[in-house]
Amino acid sequence: MRDKGFDTVMVNCNPETVSTDYDTSSRLYFEPLTLEDVLEVYHAEAAAGPVAGVVVQLGGQTPLGLAQALKDEGLPIVGTSPEAIHLAEDRGAFGHVLATAGLPAPKYGTATSVDEALEIARGIGYPVLVRPSYVLGGRGMQIVYNDDSLREYVAKATLASPDHPILIDRFLDDAIEIDVDALYDGEDLYIGAIMEHIEEAGIHSGDSACVLPPVTLGRAEVGRVRESTRKLAEGIGVRGLMNVQFALAQDILYVLEANPRASRTVPFVAKATGVQISKAASRIMLGESIADLRRDGLLPAEGDGTTLPPDAATCVKEAVLPFKRFLTQEGEVVDSLLGPEMRSTGEVMGLDTDFGSAFAKSQLGAYGGLPNDGTVFVSVANRHKRAMIFPVKRLADLGFRLMATEGTADVLRRNGVRAEVVRKHSTGRGPDGEPTVVDLIYDNQVDMVVNTPESQEARADGYAIRASTTAMDKPIITTVQELAAAVQGIEAQRAGTLRVMSLQEHAEQLRAGRAS
Structure with missing residues (x-):
């Protein structure tokens, strides 16, 4: 926005982030993102000159x-209006948007008591995803498999109430x-990227x-x-950036959620596609169209993030999960089991000609890499045994020595794979x-350890293995x-196909691929 002649003012409550670099904005305030504090900043700035607008779409969920x-x-909100934001954020209003657009979503319900929760869950069918309302980062979310767990x-949840x-x-x-990640100007849609x-x-x-493409x-x-994505952008009334999460199950494309704001994937998308998507979003918020941005060269003249050149590199975003650095109240290592509650503290990007090489690089950046040889221990839940056989x-x-618990080893043996049976932690030494x-x-x-849980409830054996x-x-x-994915990464490492390429x-x- 400074490139367009505006003074820009950043309000940020987190001094750890790169958006608080001194040269990012004309002025920077380290203040809590509360109504009172933001109003104080606005009044101070308004005293120095007219305020053209307030941007709330580039700062996560709190500004929304x-x-x-x-x-x-009385503050002028530019880009997506608060009324449109409500359509995406309110469960009932968003359900109406989906119904009007004819888009399916997973069945859901809201409960204010144990009895209501049981009735809704039985009607939907287990497993269900449960969470308190008004939470950030998936805090308190859990996958529940039966009545007792619910x-x-x-x-344990915050006291349910209306x-x-x-x-x-x-x-x-x-x-x-x-x-x-997509841009919408009221008429045209630009898909920044579709990530799997x-x-x-x-x-x-x-x-x-996730991987792009x-x-x-x-x-x-x-x-x-x-x-x-187009139907959602139109139905909500987005002007600028929007992030949508879908789930493809049994050939049905379900809408999980739509956020009329920048997602944490936007910096990754910008690097992977070579398009300054946040800059383009800011220009759209100020009233320019996608067609204007194509003419100015800020967006590709043709196509979008789904029409990358055929020989474009594959990019993998991996989360950094610092489990070793955190202990439970009992002084034990935090369980590394992934779930609906977010735990990552950073991200890395692996880029190469194919998925296996890119994934191997992402593991090098995040965790020091995958092994090229040695011993792998395998213990997976019953529902995963069929899928684990081929990898x-x-x-x-590839020559790895395999160890497994008795049940997993039996399945592998019946499929022609030898694995040494080892004792479970709960049985103790022999x-x-x-x-x-x-x-x-x-x-x-x-x-290396491969361990998938029987259910979301932590089990003593699984936790001990992961910890x-x-x-x-x-x-x-x-x-x-x-x-x-790890097997493909190991194959790429052993083949020596990893190569170095700068983002530039x-x-x-x-650019050359698009021009041709």
């Missing part, structure tokens, strides 16, 4: 919650989650690895995502001192989708 109150105080959750109901959604098992999550739906998007979605699915067999073909899997991990005899792996700084994989070189290749 202030939009209506700021407008009520009763326990409601008892003002703060518990939200209950159908959980889509084995669904592919899709993230979309590597982990299944149900894991918070901030903790999920998507690696398993065909043109038909991409077309459906594009059309659904585990590939590890055996009569002749045979070690448990946790003993072996602490003895540095395991190089010991985290403590020993070894790679741990908790979903079968991530296992398949990547951006130049994109």
Whole structure:
């Protein structure tokens, strides 16, 4: 916006972020993002000259919650209006937008008591995703598999009331989650990117690895995502950026949520596609059109983030999860199991010619990399045993030594894969001192662990395995989708196909590909 001649004023309550660099804005205020504090900043700035507008779409969820109150105080909100923000943020209003557009969403309900919660969950069908209302970062969200677990959750949750109901959604098992960043000016839609999550739906998007362009979605699915995104942007009334999360399950494209703001994926999208999407969004908020931005060269003259050049690099975003640095109240390592509550504290990006190489780089950046050889311990839930056979067999073909608990080892053996049976942590050492899997991990005899839980409830064996792996700084994989990606990454590492490319070189290749 400074490039367009405006003085820009940043209000940020978090001095740790790069948006508080001294040269980002004309003036920077370290103040809490509350109505009172923002109004004080506005009045101080208004005394120095007229305020052209207030931007609330580039600061996460908290500024969206202030939009209506700021407008009520007379502040000019630019871009998406507070009324449009309400359509996306309010569960009932958003449901009406979806119904009008003919877009499916998972069944849901709201409960203010244990009995209501049980009735809704039984009507939807287990498993369900439950969460308190008005939370950030998925805090307090949990996947619940039965009545007893739901009763326990409601008892632990903040006291349910008509003002703060518990939200209950159908959980889509084995669904592919899709993230979309898009620009809309009231007429034209520009898809910044369609990203495919590597982990299944149900894991918070901030903790999920994702890949751009998507690696398993065909043109038909991409077309459906594009059309659904357009309907949502029109129905909500977006002017600027919008992030949408979809889930593809049994060939049905469900809308999980739509946020009329920048998502945490926007910086990743800008680097991966070579388009300054935040800058373009700011210009749209000030009244310019997507057609204007194409003429100015800020957006590609043709196509968008779904029409990258055929030889464009594959980019993987991986979350950094610092589990080893945090302890429970009992002094133990925090469980590394991924779920709907966000735990990541940062992100890295891996970029290369193919998915396996890019994923391997993302693991190098986040956790020090995947092993090229050694011993892999495998213990997966019954519902994951079929899906784990082929990637585990590939590890055996690559020369890895396999260890497994008895049930997993039996399934592998019946499929021609030999795995050494090791004792569970809960059974203790054998009569002749045979070690448990946790003993072996602490003895540095395991190089990577694959462990998926039977259910979201923490089990003693699973937690002990994951905690010991985290403590020993070894790679741990908790979903079968991530296992398949890791195998491709290991293959790329061993083939020696990883190459170095700067972001500048990547951006130049994109420009050249679009020009041709």
